[in-house]
Amino acid sequence: MSRFLTPAKIGLLALIDLYTEGAVPNEAIIPVLNFLASRLLDCDLTDTPSVAPANRWAKAEKSIRLIVSIQDFEQLLGPFAAVDRMPGRLLWDRFLEKLWGIDSLHALQEFFEKQPHLLAKTKNERRRMTECGEDLPTGIVLSRSSPFGVFVRRSHLEFSRLPFHSTAELWKAFVKYRQPTANYWRKRNPHHSRLSFDSVLVTGEHEWGENTEELAVVAYGSMLLGDDDHTSLVSTDDIECLLEMQVEQIHRYGDRVPKELKAQFQSLLKDSHAIPSLSHYVSFCDAWRSGDYPTSFDYLHRYFDFTMQDRDRLFYQYALMNLAMLQSDFGCHKEAVATMLETVSTARENRDNKCLNFALNWLFHFGRTHPKLVRELENNSMLGSGKETLAFLRAKAKESGMWVLWSSALMGEAKLGMASGESVSAAMEHIVRSSQIILERNLKAMMGSKLAVATTLWDRLGLAYLSSMTCEVFLRCYADTSVFDDKLKATCRLANHLAGRGRYEEAFEKFESLSGNPLRAVKVSQHWHLYRGIIKLRRDIHRDNHDAVDHLLAQLLQAGPECLETDMLFIVDSLHIDALTRRGAFDAAAAKIERLATELRDDDRDVAMRIRLLLSKAHLLDRIGRPERGFTITMRAARLAWRARLLPLLWQAIGALANILGALGEFAAAARLVVAVLPRCLETDAVFVIATLYSLLADAWMGQAGEAAHSDRREAFLGKAHEALEAAFHHFSAVEDVEKQCEMLAKEATVMKLMGDNVRAEEYAARYLKLKKEVAIRNG
Secondary structure (H helix, E strand, O other), X not given: OOOOOOHHHHHHHHHHHHXXXXXXXXXXXXXXXXXXXXXHOOOOOOOOOOOOXXXXXXXXXXXXXXXXXXXXXXHHHOOOEOOOOOOOOEHHHHHHHHHHHOOOHHHHHHHHHOHHHHEOXXXXXXXHHHHHOOOOOOOOOEOOOOHHHHHXXXXXXXXXXXXXXXXXXXXXXXXXXXXXXXXXXXXXXXXXXXXXXXXXXXXXHHHHOOHHHHHHHHHHHHHHHOOOOOOOOOOHHHHHHHHHHHHHHHHHHOOOOOHHHHHHHHHHHOOOOOOOOHHHHHHHHHHHHHOOHHHHHHHHXXXXXXXXXXXXXXXXXXXXXXHHHHHHHOOOHHHHHHHHHHHHHHHHHHOOHHHHHHHHHHHHHHHHXXXXXXXXXXXXXXXXXXXXXHHHHHHHHHXXXXXXXXXXXXXXXXXXXHHOOOOHHXXXXXXXXXXXXXXXXXXXXXXXXXXXXXXXXXHHOOOHHHHHHHHHHHHHHHHHHOOHHHHHHHHHHHHHHHHHOOXXXXXXXXXXXXXXXXXXXXXXXXXXXXXXHHHHHHHHHHOOOHHHHHHHHHHHOOOOOOOOOHHHHHHHHHHHHHHHHHXXXXXXXXXXXXXHHHHHHHHOOOHHHHHHHHHHHHHHHHHOOOHHHHHHHHHHHHHHHHHOOOHHHHHHHHHHHHHHHHHOOOHHHHHHHHHHHHHHHHHHOOHHHHHHHHHHHHHHHHHHHHHOOOHHHHHHHHHHHHHHHHHHHHHHHHOOOHHHHHHHHHHHHHHHHHOOOHHHHHHHHHHHHHHHHHHHHHOO
């Protein structure tokens, strides 16, 4: 394996030679220059490179294809006619003429010796040529500092440095690379023989006679017999470029290397005498994302063992940082914290502020997810509080120009403020400041995180349509330039909105739209399956499908903090409480609520979680027939929700308070409360909550009908109750809640009977029995 030169680069030099000779027709100039630029530089002259998931690895695939095959040159040059305009003569023929003109090792030497003539002469060279009476070069010449000029100069220099055996290996590799075009070249040149690839063999054939074939086999190995002689077509420079491409894609998008590309790359490495250390890091990243902890741990040690040998301790902190993230992903949280603290110490020792700030940022976010593990550190003032850490990171990031960290710190402050129930305007200010940095510095990869925080804010304010729109904007405009995790989370949030409106099939279609190589990563695949299971569990709870609920809960409850994020873990626990309550296991539900409340209180978690637990407790008291005992709990939940501006939870708390007032006989007050919050609740798209409020409104009007002294007033209240029950039944049907549908039909039958309409009362009773029968048949 040479350090730089390969047969493919000889082909690129021949193409540059054709261009400088003026052999490229006008219509082919742009395609040829674009081809050269895209292979020599990281750019495309004709179009903006696509960052769609299907095209992210296209550049690496093109590089490998060019290395192992001459086909790309044929596809480029075949459609164009040559400048000499001879009938049937193509630019591809002129290119082959260049390649087949290199018909010996000596000719290869002459080809590289001529390369400096393509370059523009220096001032001293032009003066010397003028003094000697030589003609100055005309036509197209390459500037020495241009990309093409730099490539020509380096190629000439690298060839001059090659020892003889490496030059011979390059010649044999070139012969093998060019050989697929032999049949075409033989048709164009009838005098071309089987041994014409080497003029030395053709010249000596009359002297050696029958022994020429044997000499050719000795010189060129089994290549002439059609066997693979393991001639290397790749250079160290190509391997390193391919590895850097893979690392960039893995870090930027979180993808694994596609199987096909991985197999092609391994085939290039198999004949290499020296394997670059960066290949161990690529293998580590691939094993990490595939969920293979022992293999990823082994490759990480291999890579940084080589790094430590070459660069002493300058990069030791990055080895520790990668190890900490690896341990965290595989559930070794205590070890991860200890390793990251060592990263902090080493980065301070080496004065690596970039690594230090990243490590502190990681510790902050890890502490928000696992507060118990970092509580002692905060108490000992090693890390400080969350606000102090973020303020420090924001200041240091601004000083050192770490724009990504600065934007991330601002978004962290916004999320911390929302979790603590602080000012919404302050959170919005942090989001806007983060957006300004993202736009000014063109940090496209940060758009996913920024829009995720904005979506959370809209959800907490009850503006579901803005939240859904933000997710759609991200998926349509920014998903291709962001990490796949951001795309997955936006899709999950959008699917959750659809499921909240009862559009389960559309929600599952959103999940199915995510497919392909990114889902090969274990953490991503787990998140995809878990969120999909959560939506299916919610649907089965509404359908009273007890077997499916037990099966899904058994799987979801096994996934602890190692597999689930804090928000997802709380959602699973909330659905478990709901399932227990619906089944009548009130003691188990109460015990779980108390345990979760204790954990949230000790860990100082998000205020929204505490409010949801308070509302769950009030709902549990209502199910056991003691709603009055939840009055203090409900008032506390309403106060916290109002202070934190968690409007969807505020409407639920007001509904729970109206239920308590109804139980106390205050039907008019309960109706006023529900009527006041119902229009705002309709904006949240929380169909189940809307249906519950309509049901409570119907109960309040039924209570007022019972208190009415005049029959006209009583009929009016019964009519209002009927309309509210119809709306409640419609919304409960949307989310497929069977229990509540039956309850609404039973109440409808009662209302019709009180209104004297026995026919419609029987109709509702028949629908009630039919629905019960359908549920029994469906659930077996």
